[in-house]
Amino acid sequence: QVQLVESGGGLVQAGGSLRLSCAASGRTLGIYGMGWFRQAPGKEREFVATISWAGGSPNYADSVKGRFTISRDNAKKTVYLQMNSLKPEDTAVYYCAADRGLKLSRSDQAYEYWGQGTQVTVSS
Numbered sequence: 001q002v003q004l005v006e007s008g009g010g011l012v013q014a015g016g017s018l019r020l021s022c023a024a025s026g027r028t029l030g031i032y033g034m035g036w037f038r039q040a041p042g043k044e045r046e047f048v049a050t051i052s053w054a055g056g057s058p059n060y061a062d063s064v065k066g067r068f069t070i071s072r073d074n075a076k077k078t079v080y081l082q083m084n085s086l087k088p089e090d091t092a093v094y095y096c097a098a099d100r101g102l103k104l105s106r107s108d109q110a111y112e113y114w115g116q117g118t119q120v121t122v123s124s
Contacts, residue, residue, distance in 0.1 A: 001026050001027060001113075002024060002025070002026045002027055002028055002031060002098050002112075002113040003024070003025045003026045003113075004022055004023070004024055004096045004097070004098060004113055004114065004115035005022070005023045005025075005115055005116070006020060006021065006022050006094065006095070006096045006115040006116065006117060006118040007020070007021050007023075007118060008020040008021050008118060009094060009118030009119045009120045010119075010120070010121070011121045011122075011123065012086055012120075012121070012122055012123070013122070013123050014086060014087055014088055014122055014123065014124050015085060015086065016086050016122070017082070017083060017084045017085075017086065018083045018086065018120060019080055019081065019082045019083070020036070020080065020081040020083070020094055020096075020118060020120075021078055021079070021080055022034065022036075022078060022079045022080075022081075022096030022115060023076070023077065023078045024077040024078070024079070024098060025077065028077055028098075030100050031053060031098045031099070031100055031113075032052055032053065032054065032099055032100060032101055032102060032103075032104075033050050033051070033052050033053075033098070033099040033101060033103075033104045033105065033110075033111075034050065034051055034052075034053065034072065034079040034096065034097070034098055034099070035047065035048070035049065035050035035051075035096070035097045035098075035099065035104075035105070035106075035108075035111055036048040036049045036050070036070060036079075036081045036094060036095070036096060036097075037094070037095045037097060037108055037111075038090075038092035038093065038094045038095065038120075039092055039093050039095070039117075040089075040091060040092040040093075043092075045095070045108055046061065047061050047106040047107070047108070048060070048061055048064055048068065048081070048094070049061065049064065049068055049070040049081060050070070050099075050104045050105065050106065051070045051071070051072055051079065051104070052104055053072060053074055056104075058070045058071075058104075059104050059106065061106075063089075064083075064090075067083065067084050067085045067086075068081060068082065068083050068084070069081070069082040069084075070082075079096065081094070083120070086120075086122045087122060088122045088123065088124045089122075090120060090122050091120060091121050091122050092120060093117040093118065093119050093120075094117060094118050094119075094120050095114055095115055095117045096114070096115040097111035097112075097113060097114050097115070098111060098112065098113040098114075099111045099112060100112060
């Protein structure tokens, strides 16, 4: 099993920044991709960003491209999501997920392991 623990959520004004962290533990050998997803009240969960532990270019949703940056620290088994220029529509519970597949995926169906989520609220 793989355990994922998110942190860093909170309340911020529009235009502000937050950095989310996701620490992985357990049987992480073989995990290829790490993703961030979010779910706003009354909406379906949506893809935000994904990155591989092995390197290569990350992948972003169009709605966050240029504002959010996903990065990783392999030694710490931690993935980060730096969120800048936040907007009220970014308000959601943000989830970290891990995937054993061989390529990065934007589909939540591809991810086997999920964290408990962290709330991000952006006020206008």
